[in-house]
Amino acid sequence: MAAGTDRPRDRFYNNSKVRSIVWQAVLIICVVGVAWLLARTTAENLARARIASGFGFWNVTAGFDISQTLIEYSASASTFGRAFWVGLLNTLLVAVIGIVGATVLGFLIGIARLSNNWLVARLSTAYVELVRNLPLLLQLLFWYNAVLKTLPDIRDSLHLPLGGFLNNRGLFLPAPVGEGVGVLVWAMLAGIAGAIAVLMMWRRRPHQVRLALAPVALLLPPVAAWFLYGEPTAVEYPELGRFNIRGGIEVLPEFVALTTGLIVYTSAFVAEVVRAGLTAVPKGQVEAAASLGLRRGAALRLIVVPQAMRVIIPPLTNQYLNLTKNSSLAVAIGYPDLVQVFAGTVLNITGQAVEIVIITMGVYLVISLMTSMAMNLYDARLAMTERR
Amino acid sequence: MNIVRSLSLGIAAATALVVTASAGTLDDVKARGMLNCGSSGQLPGFSLPDAQGIWMGFDVDYCRAVAAAIFNDPTKVKFVALSSKDRFTALQSGDIDVLSRNTTWTSSRDTQLGLNFTAINYFDGQGFIVRKSIKVNSALELNDAAVCVQQGTTTELNLTDYFRANKMRVKVVAFATLDESLKAYDTGRCDSYTTDASQLYSVRLKLAKPDDHVVLPEIISKEPLGPLVRHGDDQWFDIIKWVHFALVNAEEFNITKANVDEQVKSDNPEIKRLLGTEGNYGEQLGLTKDWVVRIVKGVGNYGEVFDRNLGQGSPLKIARGINALWTKGGLQYAPPVR
Numbered sequence: 078m079a080a081g082t083d084r085p086r087d088r089f090y091n092n093s094k095v096r097s098i099v100w101q102a103v104l105i106i107c108v109v110g111v112a113w114l115l116a117r118t119t120a121e122n123l124a125r126a127r128i129a130s131g132f133g134f135w136n137v138t139a140g141f142d143i144s145q146t147l148i149e150y151s152a153s154a155s156t157f158g159r160a161f162w163v164g165l166l167n168t169l170l171v172a173v174i175g176i177v178g179a180t181v182l183g184f185l186i187g188i189a190r191l192s193n194n195w196l197v198a199r200l201s202t203a204y205v206e207l208v209r210n211l212p213l214l215l216q217l218l219f220w221y222n223a224v225l226k227t228l229p230d231i232r233d234s235l236h237l238p239l240g241g242f243l244n245n246r247g248l249f250l251p252a253p254v255g256e257g258v259g260v261l262v263w264a265m266l267a268g269i270a271g272a273i274a275v276l277m278m279w280r281r282r283p284h285q286v287r288l289a290l291a292p293v294a295l296l297l298p299p300v301a302a303w304f305l306y307g308e309p310t311a312v313e314y315p316e317l318g319r320f321n322i323r324g325g326i327e328v329l330p331e332f333v334a335l336t337t338g339l340i341v342y343t344s345a346f347v348a349e350v351v352r353a354g355l356t357a358v359p360k361g362q363v364e365a366a367a368s369l370g371l372r373r374g375a376a377l378r379l380i381v382v383p384q385a386m387r388v389i390i391p392p393l394t395n396q397y398l399n400l401t402k403n404s405s406l407a408v409a410i411g412y413p414d415l416v417q418v419f420a421g422t423v424l425n426i427t428g429q430a431v432e433i434v435i436i437t438m439g440v441y442l443v444i445s446l447m448t449s450m451a452m453n454l455y456d457a458r459l460a461m462t463e464r465r
Numbered sequence: 466m467n468i469v470r471s472l473s474l475g476i477a478a479a480t481a482l483v484v485t486a487s488a489g490t491l492d493d494v495k496a497r498g499m500l501n502c503g504s505s506g507q508l509p510g511f512s513l514p515d516a517q518g519i520w521m522g523f524d525v526d527y528c529r530a531v532a533a534a535i536f537n538d539p540t541k542v543k544f545v546a547l548s549s550k551d552r553f554t555a556l557q558s559g560d561i562d563v564l565s566r567n568t569t570w571t572s573s574r575d576t577q578l579g580l581n582f583t584a585i586n587y588f589d590g591q592g593f594i595v596r597k598s599i600k601v602n603s604a605l606e607l608n609d610a611a612v613c614v615q616q617g618t619t620t621e622l623n624l625t626d627y628f629r630a631n632k633m634r635v636k637v638v639a640f641a642t643l644d645e646s647l648k649a650y651d652t653g654r655c656d657s658y659t660t661d662a663s664q665l666y667s668v669r670l671k672l673a674k675p676d677d678h679v680v681l682p683e684i685i686s687k688e689p690l691g692p693l694v695r696h697g698d699d700q701w702f703d704i705i706k707w708v709h710f711a712l713v714n715a716e717e718f719n720i721t722k723a724n725v726d727e728q729v730k731s732d733n734p735e736i737k738r739l740l741g742t743e744g745n746y747g748e749q750l751g752l753t754k755d756w757v758v759r760i761v762k763g764v765g766n767y768g769e770v771f772d773r774n775l776g777q778g779s780p781l782k783i784a785r786g787i788n789a790l791w792t793k794g795g796l797q798y799a800p801p802v803r
């Protein structure tokens with residue numbers, strides 16, 4: 078290395094900034110080095126024990142069936158890699174629906190706990206205490222085995238309006254078929270995203286405007302898709318075959334049990350978070366609002382909730398993360414989520430525990446980090462509008 | 466529970482692989498004074514703890530036979546209950562010394578997992594069970610049926626193959642544990658449950674009304690079952706393999722739990738070698754000369770183990786079939802001790 082200047086104090090290694098950079102670099106090198114060493118010994122040991130390693134399995138034909146696939150998948154033609162994506166999407170589906178459901182239910186119950194109506198407040202307290210004190214696994218088994226299994230057998234299916242069926246093997250609904258259907262589904266998702274964006278982003282506009290625009294944002298993409306790509310050509314009705322119901326859209330009981338269980342369980346925690354947030358807003362704020370003549374509902378919506386949100390968001394994020402991770406209890410009731418499909422069947426067939434466990438943990442980490450990031454962004458927005 | 470278990474086993478396997486180099490399993494077992502044996506713990510006839518918590522069954526007796534050979538005491542075994550999904554990782558990570566748990570020998574399991582199958586102690590094949598009320602007489606009539614199955618089994622893969630080969634459609638509903646998959650079948654979630662035929666007899670007893678169900682005649686696969694050990698310890702591999710051969714040879718020479726003390730006095734050179742009154746064949750394995758005497762005193766011969774747990778002496782009443790000795794038209798055949 079080149080020498081510094083003559084005066085000792087100015088020597089570069091006496092500069093605190095340089096020093097801290099050097100130390101950090103040393104630390105990074107150490108961490109990377111240890112990680113590399115671990116990886117190398119693991120690979121060596123795997124090789125010595127003759128355990129297959131590497132990621133070659135990713136492109137090998139899977140050979141097993143999965144009961145719910147959001148993307149095209151077949152046992153004979155799809156790979157283990159494809160099975161991974163099927164499992165991941167099934168996990169995300171449960172996580173997204175669970176988060177939305179738990180948020181709505183949790184807010185309602187959290188607010189209800191503070192209600193002046195004695196009965197409402199008591200009932201919601203009882204709900205929270207009951208739900209959050211029973212293990213989630215037990216609740217999932219309850220929904221799956223005690224509630225959904227009591228639905229009628231396939232041969233005595235309940236006939237729903239519009240040609241649907243309900244029985245202990247799931248809910249079967251008519252499905253639109255035709256070329257435009259895929260586009261239509263994406264358009265609907267775009268619509269939902271658009272509506273959320275309108276509601277959340279345009280905080281500066283009066284809320285009448287937002288409430289008026291949200292439905293437009295919601296409906297515009299699907300309606301446009303309908304006209305541009307042509308309406309679905311036909312409807313496929315579920316049909317009772319010799320054993321099972323064929324065709325249409327199938328909602329698995331495993332899926333219903335898992336999402337219901339997660340929503341109910343998490344909503345109790347969300348309710349507590351919401352209650353804590355609401356009570357954290359000083360009483361004076363409510364009184365001030367009342368003295369301005371605002372009704373309770375309006376005061377809650379315009380004064381209390383926006384302030385409470387800043388207290389609510391961080392613990393709420395925790396609940397979202399918990400819900401996503403808890404969705405891996407799916408194994409217990411046979412819902413084909415990422416853990417069941419990938420860290421279960423794929424791991425078992427290939428035997429590549431190290432690779433598969435690492436990938437699975439990585440995926441949950443990424444999902445969690447992304448959830449936190451989104452929530453932090455939202456939090457930052459709230460904080461800024463607050464200061465204006 | 467399950468997720469925690471399998472992930473932790475996976476992590477255990479991963480960390481074990483980071484640090485361990487395999488030592489002599491026999492020495493480890495002797496030092497521990499106990500054999501660690503992985504088994505299902507869910508299957509009457511194969512492995513199930515009784516009311517006192519004592520493990521009983523065909524797979525269980527194999528571990529007891531190993532303990533008898535090493536310690537002259539068939540009770541020196543610690544059993545670990547393992548689901549289909551967790552069994553291999555438990556063996557890889559060293560949690561258990563041997564996996565004796567209705568596990569099918571396949572090429573990929575033998576080559577990709579760092580494990581070795583030692584011998585075939587039960588020749589099995591996959592079958593289906595259905596409710597009598599659906600009036601099906603053959604698996605070929607199951608087109609479009611929903612079938613419950615346990616995850617991480619060869620069963621899961623055979624099922625898909627069979628339906629595809631016969632141009633039929635199937636809805637596979639997979640569960641991680643036997644209890645869940647069986648309960649799902651029992652409560653009408655599926656039209657059929659499928660697993661190894663021997664196990665169908667055993668799980669049928671667990672259904673709410675066993676008589677309402679019938680096992681279909683088709684056997685759709687080969688399921689050679691047997692114990693496994695970790696790759697890389699040849700001495701231990703030999704011991705587990707030869708405990709099986711000892712059981713089969715004992716049956717062939719009609720050496721039973723009741724008559725083994727008599728047979729020790731036999732003049733038949735083959736019996737003398739087997740029971741260690743001639744030669745030092747047990748010592749060559751790293752055991753004692755009287756290793757087979759110990760095994761037979763502990764659990765009996767192959768035929769006795771079979772009958773007591775699966776055959777006429779058990780509630781399952783499974784016929785010996787192809788598991789009869791080769792001298793009686795079956796496939797059970799053991800190399801000679803010499």
Ligand SMILES: N[C@@H](CCC(=O)N[C@@H](CS)C(=O)NCC(=O)O)C(=O)O
Pocket residue numbers: 505506507508547548549567568569570615617618619620641642643660661664668688690
């Ligand atoms: N022989 C097959 C299937 C063995 C198997 O795991 N069968 C299940 C279904 S009967 C079982 O033993 N379950 C018991 C348990 O998980 O404890 C294999 O090796 O994959």
